[in-house]
Amino acid sequence: MSTREKILNTAEALFAEKGYEGVSVRDITGKAGCNVASVNYHFGSKKGLYREVFLVKMAERSRKLQSLFWKKIGDSANPPPEQIIRSLSEAFLRSPFSEKERMIHHKLMAREAERPSEVFDEFHKKVLMPFFRSLFLMLEPHMPRRIKREQKMLYLMSIFAQIIHFNLARTMITKVTGQTYDERYIDDLIEHIVRFSLKGICGGDGRK
Amino acid sequence: MSTREKILNTAEALFAEKGYEGVSVRDITGKAGCNVASVNYHFGSKKGLYREVFLVKMAERSRKLQSLFWKKIGDSANPPPEQIIRSLSEAFLRSPFSEKERMIHHKLMAREAERPSEVFDEFHKKVLMPFFRSLFLMLEPHMPRRIKREQKMLYLMSIFAQIIHFNLARTMITKVTGQTYDERYIDDLIEHIVRFSLKGICGGDGRK
DNA sequence: GCTTACACTAAACAAACGTTTGATTGAGAT
DNA sequence: ATCTCAATCAAACGTTTGTTTAGTGTAAGC
Structure with a gap:
């Protein structure tokens, strides 16, 4: 699974569990096993990630x-x-x-x-x-x-x-x-x- | 209305609208028209405020x-x-x-x-x-x-x-x-x- | 071999966060 | 007049936040 997909899957699970504000970008990338900057690289911003999810x-x-x-x-x-x-x-x-x-x-x-x-x-x-x-x-x-x-x-x-x-x-x-x-x-x-x-x-x- | 009550009322409205993590202590005290430290003075912590609400x-x-x-x-x-x-x-x-x-x-x-x-x-x-x-x-x-x-x-x-x-x-x-x-x-x-x-x-x- | 494009990273950024501190106020007791 | 005490304040604390930067590695094109 690509980094992009890993972020997407981890993010939607966390967003569902704790809500948008309840989850930090570091929570997501930490659990997905990739760098903090990946979110902004692939989705532009945290909001862009949510939108994509x-x-x-x-x-x-x-x-x-x-x-x-x-x-x-x-x-x-x-x-x-x-x-x-x-x-x-x-x-x-x-x-x-x-x-x-x-x-x-x-x-x-x-x-x-x-x-x-x-x-x-x-x-x-x-x-x-x-x-x-x-x-x-x-x-x-x-x-x-x-x-x-x-x-x-x-x-x-x-x-x-x-x-x-x-x-x-x-x-x-x-x-x-x-x-x-x-x-x-x-x-x-x-x-x-x-x-x-x-x-x-x-x-x-x-x-x- | 006392500061304590003002905080309590403002807090529950904001918590309901945006959720616990979606609201900052400064949001609450700002809208309630009092100092940031009031929350910790009256309720110990942000969590304590939510609990009281x-x-x-x-x-x-x-x-x-x-x-x-x-x-x-x-x-x-x-x-x-x-x-x-x-x-x-x-x-x-x-x-x-x-x-x-x-x-x-x-x-x-x-x-x-x-x-x-x-x-x-x-x-x-x-x-x-x-x-x-x-x-x-x-x-x-x-x-x-x-x-x-x-x-x-x-x-x-x-x-x-x-x-x-x-x-x-x-x-x-x-x-x-x-x-x-x-x-x-x-x-x-x-x-x-x-x-x-x-x-x-x-x-x-x-x-x- | 050099270039280009892409995926990724460590480090740093300013801003916002919850919380603590120390000073100031004002009313009530002595 | 002095002391007391709860309430409030501005300012600063150390973290954590989302985001940016500058750099590394790599595979494909020419």
Whole structure:
């Protein structure tokens, strides 16, 4: 692996763990095993490194997540809502990355959702918004009819709220429920999100 | 207001906005209009200041929020689930603080939920856990019967996931839905959370 | 063999950081 | 009037910060 790549990987892990200001250039280069000046040589500045982390690594992973979702959906034109929610939960909670990498991804994303940097605007327009739009179009027919479009959007937000929360507040959930985040428990989480959200949207009991 | 209080208030606003490392002691004292040394004089260190912010201001507000919730619940021994969820949403999304103060509270809380500091453990045990426990006991009778206790806990987590998310990802939700966070929209949010969660838990349609 | 271009490094840079110091203030007690 | 004590201050402390500089090694082109 090149120095550039080593810096990129180390940086995104540290940024996710401690936030932008919580990490120094020396922390990164120290852990990556290279010189302090490498960051400025390859990325111009610390900010440039963060920008590269987000625009390259995050966007790349987002695209992978989204394409995995579409693969799970298959080629059916009108998938049932359960399949949509389940594919979404599975794609974002289980695959296709390592536990660690998934955590990095969601932490960085949550940081930006809460306090967007200059980078996030571009990312939001190009990557997130189109995905939201097509998700909404698929789910809308199954929602209560009489409510307004803006309120229907909230149903989609509620699903994402759970996915994000169950990915992020891991330490807290472990404390409250006493469960460890192993594969089996993640299956339970997915099953729960699907059932809860399906009932929430359609009013059915979430079972066949 | 005493210097001590001015520092405390300024500090919590800045910590919430930019995180612990994102704020310098000079930022705080500058905005509070006092000397740099005041922080170390009154709180021993920057860390001591953060600790005080969390253990005093946050705990105080949490207790206010919780007592507001119980006031909304009233003295009925077995409140209907709709009342529980609505009281919870209203307490945490609308009152009894200013928009700004509520934001501060939830941002700091989310930061700790994601990456707990040494302070959080105590806070969790004394303030959060007892509240969760009594909420769970009230909601449990209305949940599906056949599932395990740990899975039932997730229903409670899903409600909080939404409350936290709709408080935090404000900028993102504004971008996606195009709605501004005024009083009317917050009413819509509360109504949505109640209806979505009620159906999610009980399977009913969320209406009378 | 000389040049060019690139990846990398040790050392130094000014600025900002959290913290400490020593002096000054002003109100209350003796 | 003198002493006391907590509060506040300007100034300086030693580190750590992001960044720059000047130099080294190396492989390819001519």
